[in-house]
Amino acid sequence: MRRLWLLLWLFVVPAVQAASGSWAADALGATLSHGGVSEQSPALRPPNVLTSDKARIVSVSWRYLLTSPPPAGLQVQLCMAGRCVPLAGASGTTLALQGAPAASELRFSYVVQTRGALFPPLRVLSNQVIVNYQ
Template sequence: MRRVGLALLLISPLSLAADGSWSSDSFGGTLTRGRLVLKSKPVQSPSSLPAGAVASRVHWKIKTSGYTPDGFRIRLCSATRCLPLSGFSGESPLPAGFPAAGPFRFEYYAAVGGRLDSPLTVLSNQVTVSYRLVR
């Protein structure tokens, strides 16, 4: 009976997965006009990840200089797709297809047209990406 329990443990999917994470930050720039996209400097894992790393969750924190224009939106983007973010800080599952190691860029957009009354400076973008290691 002990051997059966050990065999089940060894073939369990949970025994094939491990967790890890990485963090990085960058600055964003200044948004002076509406209806233009401001892209941050890229963020990515500071070191290479093991083979089989699959992105699972993202945590973010963004600091700005102040006033947020009407219709302000934030997205986290990889080279192929973007994820809308729900605010200046939070966490969200990462859909399939997001690379575990990045690189990612934050994109900022204000829906109002023309020159903004008060430019918005993105002081920092912080991101932590959690991943599973599936062998």
Template structure:
């Protein structure tokens, strides 16, 4: 009887723990030619389906521009109609509740400068890693 109880606990314990995972993907960004213009990247999402109940927890990103960024350059990561400001070209943040674990995500770039940007800013690549947990 005791032996059966111990065996049952061994099989139940792993199921009760939360699982963790992550995915990484990238896209190109495009070219920002004018100030006061918003450039949106192509959507980025997980390449395959995530486990049911996956909740996004952290986001790491790396943006590769083709040159220096203009004065007042701003970056945000968006999913649906929700956006979070990013403090630089690379980093890691804890995502607010409600961001989807599988995406899609897109970057939005803005320069607060007025008029044409010289030289134009090309965003060569956007890379993200989304960490998630499954309860």
């Protein structure tokens, strides 16, 4: 019986302490009208207060939607205070922000590496993230 309690304690208690979850947010996008000029999305924040300030990011899934195909030279990053991660496409998942506070606000950063006006301007319809944390 003592062994059973020990096993129960070893497996159940850590699971209770390590509360995990996720939050999702979306925002309107940005409009880029000139090459070489960086534009950021509005802040993406957790919709509710997280139950623990010790919660840390495990992974972040992202998606952004453009009104037209991406122009040559488009660079998109997902940023939080003091840290940005380059994104390889219009959607995906990254582990690069793992360990950062789960309540951090995120922003997309867009720039087209070219000179002069963009015609037509590049319009980002939406930005979305899903933050998984533990």
